[in-house]
Amino acid sequence: MISSTGNENPHGNDLSCHSNSDRRLCTVDQVEQLKSAIRILPIWSSTVFLEQAIGQNYAVLQANEMDRRVGVFRVPGCSLTMFNMVTMSLWSGSYDRWIAPALRRVTGNPRGLTMKQRIGVGPLLATAAMSVSAAVVGARRRLALAGATTMSAFWLVPQFALMGLAEAFGVIGELEFFYTELPKSMASFSMALLYMALGVGNLVNSFIVKVVDEASSRGGRTSWLSSDLNAGHYDYYYWLLACLGAMNFVYFLSCAWAYGEEEKNVQWEEEGETERPVA
Secondary structure, three states: OEOOOOOOOOOOOOHHHHHHHOOOOEEHHHHHHHHHHHHHHHHHHHOHHHHHHHOOOHHHHHHHOOEOEEOOEEOOHHHHHHHHHHHHHHHHHHHHHHHHHHHHHHHOOOOOOOHHHHHHHHHHHHHHHHHHHHHHHHHHHHHHHHOOOOOEHHHHHHHHHHHHHHHHHHHHHHHHHHHHHOOHHHHHHHHHHHHHHHHHHHHHHHHHHHHHHHHHOHHHOOOOOOOOOOOOOHHHHHHHHHHHHHHHHHHHHHHHHHHOOOOOOOOOOOOHHHOOEEO
8 A cells, every 4th residue: 555645634633644653664666676676586596507607616626637738838727717707808898899789780689689688698608618518527537547648728728718708698697687677776786686696606506516426425436526536527517517507597598588578677766755655
C-alpha cells in the first residue's frame, strides 16, 4: 500500500496516523531497488563459474614441469600468467576503439554486443580454456610417462590467452550490466556484487578441489590432484571443469532469457522529502 506523507482523516481524527506510526515504512525507491537487485541475482549466480575458473592456479605447477627455456634463459613458470593480463589489457583497450564499431555494423547494436552477450561470452571462453588445459596437460603427462622430450611450457599460452579474453568479456560485461541495470544510488552495491562473485567462486573452487581429491583417492587410488603431476590426472580434473562450464552456460542462457530486455529498469533516485512511503 502506498501512502502519501500528508495523510488526513476526513473525520478529523488521527486514526490513520496511529495505524502507520507503529509500522516501519519503506520508500518507493527502496522497494524498486530491492526489486532490481532480486531481478539480476540469477544472472549474477551464473557468473560464479567464470570467477571459479579465474582462480585456477595449477597451470603454474604444470609449467614448472615443462621446458621453459627461451634461448639461454629459463623463464619462471609463474611469469606465463602475464599472457592472461596482456591479452585482457589489449582486448579491453581495443574493444571500444576498433572492435565495437566493427560489431556494430554487423549486429546493429550501439554497444556492438549486448551486455548479456558479453557476459555470456566470458564463461564460454573460460570453458574453452578448461578444455585446452585438459588437452595440453594430458599431452604433457603422456610424454613424461613415455620418457620423451619435455614439452614446451609455451603450449600453456593459449589457455592463459583464452582466460584473459574471458575476463575481458565477462568481468567487464558484469560491471557494465550491474551499473546499468541497478539504480544509480546502488553503484557501490554493483561493485560489491562483482567481488562477492569472486569470493563465492573461490569457495566453489575449494569445494570442487576437496570433493575431487577425496573421491578420486578412494580405495587407495592415486588422486587426480596428486602432488606428483605425472601420477595424477589433472587432465581429468580440467575435463570435469569443462563439463561444468558447459552446464553453466546452458544455465546462463536460461537466466538471460528469463531476464528479458536490458535497460528496462527505472532509475529510481532519492528525492528527499518528496519520496512516498510504502506500507
